[in-house]
Amino acid sequence: MVTTQSFRLLGKPDVKDIICDQVEGENVVVWEDIEQVFPGVKYITNGNTVISMMRDSNRNRVAPQCIKHYPGAILDVVLSTTISDNPLESTSDTSNAPNTEERPSASTMTLDLETEIVRRLTPNIQAQLRTTSNGFDLITQAAKDGQIDPSDVVRRCFHQLKAEMTKNMELSTRVVQLTEKKESQTQSFDQMALIRRRIQSLLTRKHDLHENPIPRLFVVLPMIHTSSLDSQDSFSNTFRLYFLCDCGDHTKSTNSETPHHIHLAKHEGYEITRPEEFFQKYGQYVLTVLQMLKFGISTEGTTVPTLSHFVEPVASCQTPADQQFLADTIESGMDLTIGYIEKVSEDKRDGTVRFAEQMEDSEALESADLRHMETFLKKKKDDKRTLGNLYRTVTSEGHARWICIDHFRENYQEETANTLRETTKLLKGSYSEKLGCAYVNLCSRDDADQLHLALEKTKTICELGIIFFWDATRSDFKRIRDSLARFHIGLLVLNFGLMSMYDIVARSRRYDDILDVIRHPSVHSVKVSLDTNFFQQSSLQTYNEYFPNLRHMTLHFLNDQDITGLKCMVAKAPNLSSLVLYGVSTRPLLFQIYNALAEHQTFLINSKDQSLIILPPTNKSELSITTLQDTADLLKFCGGRLETAELLENELDETIAAAFAKGTENGSCLKELTLKKAGRDLGRQGVKDLASLVARSALRKLDIHLENEEERARILESIQWKHIRELTVYMNEGNHGMGPLKALVDGLGMLSGRVEMDRFELQHVTPRRLLPIAQDQLLRSFVASTSLKQLLLHVLMTPNQIFSLLKTTNLSLLEQLSLLCEGFKSTEVDSILDKLQHARSLRCISVGNCDITEEQEVKAKAKGFTLSVFRML
Template identity: 40%
Template sequence: MEELQLFRLIGTTDIKRILCSQVYEKYVVYWEDIERVFPGVKYVQVNGAAVNMMRDQNQNRDVPYRIQHYPGVELDVVLSTTGGCDRAGSSVTTASLSPTDGPTGVSTSAPFSTSTTESIVVDISSDTPLLDPQGGGKMVSRTTLSSKQVVLPAQKESLESEIEQRLISFSPEVQAQVLLSNSYNSMVQAIKKGQVEQSNRLMGCLLKLKDALDKNSELTAWNYGLTTENNILVTQMVEMQRALDAKQDEMKQLQIQALSQLALLQKQVQAVLTQTYELHEYPIPRLFVVLPQDSTGWNRLNSHSPKFRLYFLCECGEHTKSKNSKSKIPHHIHLAKHEGYDIARPTEFFDQYGSYVLTILRMLKFGISVAGVIVPAVSHLVRTDFLDQTCVTIQLLERTIMPGMNQVIEYLEKTSVDESQTIDGIMNNEALEGADLRKLDTFLKNKDGNKVLGNLYRTVTSDGHVKWVCIDHYRENYQSKAAESFRDAMKAFEGSFDESVGRVEVKVRSPFQAEQFYMALEKARSVYELKIEIFWDATYNDFNRLQDTVLKTNVGVFELQCYKFKIPTSDILNWSKRYDPIIDIMRHPSIQSFAYPNTRTDFFKRSNLLSRNDNFSNLRYLEIDLIGLDAVVPNLKCLVSKASQLKRLILQTCWSQIPTVYSAIVEHQTCPVTFKYINELLMRILPPSEESQQSEASLQDLAHLFRVYGRHIEAINLRGVELDNSVMDAFAEGIQNGSRLRELPMESVDRTLGAKCIKNLAKIVAQSEVRELIIDLKDEEERVVVMETIPWRHIRELNIELKQSTQERGAMKALVHSMERVSERVELEYFRLYCSTTSGGMSLAEEELLRTFVSSTSLKHLILDTTMTLKQILSVIKSIDVTRLQHVTLRTGDFHSTRVQSILDSLRHATELVTICLIDAIITEEQVEQMKAKGILLSNEYD
């Protein structure tokens, strides 16, 4: 629909309609259309106010000129004429054309006065055309007029009107230029003086000026158009640059976000890897301080055998602080709430841990803050306000801890310990390896039984580091209410929750019961180890639900046992992927230890292990039951090849499978491989050298395995093995260039070994570094030859089983003769002597040999499972250094309480005793309570 704008000449009622034009979705009226309808229009007004020309963003008039559309409004048109009538004959008042007055003092608002009566004389001596005085403003030739013609007033008025009409026909811009020009002012003066010739000449100049100004206006409009177009282009370019800059900023922000997310992801992955490593490597606390045993007698360090006590430290710090907690408990390292542990064999202890202990003592002495861990001044290590009244030893240390630290530092510096360890190394978890930590317990005179060392709790920080903290900081950070709620939930199941190490063991007998347990487990924060036993025919969905739960928790050590092997009919659709959820648990980055000891026979067959591109580099510990499994070799090879970070691999198998299985995995073996049958060790093989791998790619039988990889065998159980000459020859040949054998259980139950086999066996024992030796040979000659070759410098556990009493003397003679070759005290810690005879007992000669043997050792465990009289028992105990004994087992028969009391009295100086077992003895409740008060478990049943 067309839009019209209403106009009327001011002072009239005649309405004119002008068609509007649409520009950028707006309606406007072009000024030239208004001039076409109203010649001489000066401006347009509405309600007495002038309507402005439309302008662009730079406040320049839009070209072509235009005004905005006023729908339904009548705009008044004002002309530039000062007098006369409009087209309808109405009289109008003309607006001023010049802002200045003329030279005669007459206002230029009325340049051509109609009241003047002066005559105008026209000079006709020139050829310049003149205005015809009678012709209404027409040009006439100069020849038609006299040289001095006098212009009448009426003619003068007509001339003035003609000039004014021409001026009105000019555009407003031209009008302004004309009115300001000197020519126009001169022409006005000439007309007033009657100088027609001068006026006509000036009129010609005025017309030329008008043409020039019109051309200039066109050029200006064209230039303005170019300028406007250029401005539009510049504006567009600026906008495009702004958009480009905005896009670049957005890309930078996206890059920053991507880098931040990558950094966060790397941090999370590193946290998972760190947790994976530390959960496996740090099974006990790692920060501890060593001080003199007697806090009031520092001079005892000068004695030949100084005594020390070890105290564990709480590894609190930023990670134990709770955001919303109002507790005032300080979060800096301090001594744990424990009386500490006496150190056995201090010399050997400091050989192993001297540099580490010295570094920690120096760190504690001077104080330090590393990686969010604050070590305060020494005086703050003992927090008596948080200690129980039972921790008397710790309270006594408060005033004497600094002298004690200085004494130990001085003692260690004199022993020239290795000072290569640094504080950064300790705080970065590189000071002690897991094997060193696990060995630490062997030096401690531990009365805690199965309790955690130092009453500390294992936690995992947000960045994956394992820390051991006291109960106060444990509860501060892990919400005791949540832990208590989980403990209550565990009561409904056949399970246990060891909160100190975060280990859960549970038996679930139905999917419903499993769901209840999963719901409780998902809310627990401090569960790091999970052993779950399933007692129904689990389906794919059951395993999938188990996977979802485990991956929502902090579990890093996972063990699964299934006791039903029937495949449900409902699982037919998931036939080929039934165990994929178990594989998914195994490969998840948070799982560092995976054990499936009674693996289902179709485990590999009903999973897509071979076709999947899984990576098991998260695993540090893996245990799989291979007995009866289908397609063992290719799947196991695939699994081991993708578990490049394994530190321990346990495979349940039988002797006949070992060569085949080992040949499949040897090229990918990077850790010790332990072969077991049920719970009995068969063989442990250390990673072979590159030469061994290249020399043999496959194995055919056990003898071949011994010959090729014998030097890499760390433990072997020769019970049940066909110890014929070929096998033993191969074993002896395999270790001739060096042996790493540490454990060696061996026996010959059904037949006597040949002389060559015994010789090879003795050679194997002599060339090895056996720490655990079990001798269960049938013939006396066999035992004597092997016992004489025992490597006492390494041996720590010795187990001898005798079948006939007549052979005891020869065996004991061999032991004593073997020990006589050792110049220093034997560090044997575990000794078990078993004899099946039930009559006659031990002879005096055998008793003497036994006493001679045990008196040369440093036993912690003594087991005499043979018939002995009370006198013989007391004689043997008297010959032992009982201060180191922790466990004693004696076969006493039906000894009554008086004889039992005699044995207990003989052990009164055994301050480290934990258990006493007097097999088949008659023990009173009073005696049980008496031992219990000393922290000793007394029983008459041999476990």
């Protein structure tokens, strides 16, 4: 394979590849070859470093003159007369292009333009004035001598003045054009500087293990087929997401010849199921990545190469034709994606302002955003690989990276991995090579010895979990502490159980060794579960060290004597993001803990089944699951910070509704809400409070099961449809159950276009009667206004009602369909299967209260989905 080196003129986007030669077995680029491609070359730079000519052992230049080969890098060529126009050049030291001089400000450039215009025009104007003055003197003298008619003099002067005015008009127009061009360049510089800041922020941001649950770098390209590239329908708003290998200096090994620049993962990519919603949420982040790939950049050990090198690694997972097609169309595909992002953008204001605001909004994704992004990807049912077929690693600084198998294998020790795999199996645990995590159960000191031996040769491990099932002594924990110094751990999970009966005297010192384990510098994130009496039997209050790596902590069976120690622990753990306390059984103790910890962080509290979950409100990487049990005071204080709430049976009354509404007056974080109430009504004010709660919450999931029909309808009227993804509604039977459906149809009627939802379930409280005609019509109107993934209709319907419903249903996204039938025959089931032949995403269909044949099951399987039966009494 021919080895090449990439070059570009400083400040220019075009890249040229020059073939390398070899000198004494080392790849080099001959200077004469560079001069042929770039006449007038003065010197070459790599970032801020000027590249020197190669020299021999006597420090003499090698003949012929040449420079060293830099794999994967784009070297900048500086000419003897270069005037840099590079829009990405800045005073930062992290670009591929060197910063040879500071770029002047916009005002300075404008002043220089005016000075240059005056300098160039002044000699011409002065010469014209001298000529005009001399000519006027001659003409005046000739008129006095009677040689010419004075009227001719006036006429000639007029024509001359008109000609001069025409010239001046042309000159003024030229000045305006030059000024506008310079202002446009200044605007471009501002935009490119903004792009550069966003790219640097994206590449240099450090992610701990819990912040990087799936790969963070990806690119989105339109799905364009070679057969339809020349047709108008070649781009049909369908996109594929490709993950990137996040390699760099952290993946390099000694004497490595493998390029370590960011590239496409060895994976065919994933189709995006809901592109418009995807780009509304992630569009600006995608825009930043696309700009990064178009311009290329090198910063803090990470290099983004030219597009030709960028697509090479996917060759192993695509046909040669598809690989070449991707290489040929990637740049135009990027432009199409950028255009689509701009099209779906809601901001239609001035382009420069909109561009700046979009780029400023493109912050790096949080872990919750990454997890949610996975729901937009269409994956094969039998694909058990990690996303992008990438491997999770952790750097020596404890930051998570997802890399391809080639870069993973470069630092891979197969023997060590096999030993660790066998050991975790022996210790009734688990090991994942791709995720880099190992979990073990230690039941004896011999088990601990086995683990120590397996970890001896391990350099880094992303995640290590240890559950202690034996009464370990102080010396056992000290050995664990010393073992951690040998390698880097992204996340350490410790679950301490039994106390040693033989270590009663040294209990407090024994727990001090646990504290040393928690704060060990080689561990970058800790999740710990401690046994009872930990705070009373440790010297935590006099312990002088902090626990910056402690992220998650679980404690069991606290009492009021533990509050002081718990408060001390929280105060010394500034990065604590979740605290789970089991065994808090009384409300007074609950509020004692809340008040004690509120001095350090404002916590969110949950009480259920004698447990307490406390989360800081600013934590975006954890989902605060909250089930409330008649704690109205708690809702008043913390209701605005709840993300998930279930109000069930006796929990739901007018007092609770009023408290929740009060707690969300200044804003609501609520994402999921379940309302289930049987028996007496909530009352007019209670319904009004719940409706206001729903109206001010960006709910993604709503499950409403209220016995009163009017209450259901009033609350459903308040839904924010642009956020809702899952909706479950229970209805009464008969014509008096129309209220909820009418509220849904009326709400959707206010919108333009279909609403995309993941799941809609409609269920009669006791499905014994057929769906009335009026309800059937409303249901069809609602379904026609939506695009659903899961449609679950547990209401009795006739064959004709179902056939009419399927005609109005958008089948393109439908993955699951559940129908409750009445009086169905085998032939009518066949008709349903025929009508679903265009539902390409369908995976499962369930029919209730009817029989299916084995032949129908085979027919469904041939269409790509399963057919099953369920019974409802």
